[in-house]
Amino acid sequence: MAPFDEIVASFWHPTSTHGRRPPLTDDLVATAECVLGVRLPDDLLRLLRIQNGGGVAEQWDACPAEVNGYADDHVPFEHLFGLDLADRPGALTLLDTPYLVREWELPSPCVLLSGQGHFWVALDYRACGPTGVPSVAWIDNELGHELRLAPDFRAFVERLVPGSRVS
Incomplete structure (x- = not known):
C-alpha cells in the first residue's frame, strides 16, 4: 500500500x-455538493483539483476485492469522473x-466515481449521511452484488494497485 500523498503525484494517466x-x-x-446533496471528500477534491x-494511471487502475462478477480478486478503476456542469459529449x-x-x-444516497452501467465504484453515504465520511463500494448492478472496498476515499486510493498485478 502506497501512502496517499505519494499516489497523488502519479494518480492520473499521463x-x-x-x-x-x-x-x-x-x-x-x-454547486456540485448542492446538486448531489452531499459533502464530497477532501481527498477526492484534491485529486480533481x-x-x-x-x-487513472496504470499503476493505480485496480482495487483488490473479494470474488465478484468482474474478477476473482479485484475490481477495475481505470477512470475517475470529473465535475462539470456543461453537457459535453463523451x-x-x-x-x-x-x-x-x-x-x-x-442504492442511494451515493456518488458514482467510476463505472459503466453494469458496475460502479461509488461513494456510499447510506450509513454516514450526507455530511459524513462515505465508504467506497463496488456495485454490480447486473448481479445485484455489492462489496465494501474501503472505509473512506483516502483508504480506497491507498489500496489501488496495477490491474496487471492482480489476476
Whole structure:
C-alpha cells in the first residue's frame, strides 16, 4: 500500500485525455455538493483539483476485492469522473449520478466515481449521511452484488494497485 500523498503525484494517466473536464473551481464544488446533496471528500477534491477527471494511471487502475462478477480478486478503476456542469459529449461526470441512480436503480444516497452501467465504484453515504465520511463500494448492478472496498476515499486510493498485478 502506497501512502496517499505519494499516489497523488502519479494518480492520473499521463497521456489520456478522455473524460478530462475544465479545471475545478470552488464555485463548481459548491454547486456540485448542492446538486448531489452531499459533502464530497477532501481527498477526492484534491485529486480533481490536479486534473478534473479522466484516466487513472496504470499503476493505480485496480482495487483488490473479494470474488465478484468482474474478477476473482479485484475490481477495475481505470477512470475517475470529473465535475462539470456543461453537457459535453463523451465521458460521464459526478453530476450524472442522480440520473444514473434512477436509470440503473442504484442504492442511494451515493456518488458514482467510476463505472459503466453494469458496475460502479461509488461513494456510499447510506450509513454516514450526507455530511459524513462515505465508504467506497463496488456495485454490480447486473448481479445485484455489492462489496465494501474501503472505509473512506483516502483508504480506497491507498489500496489501488496495477490491474496487471492482480489476476
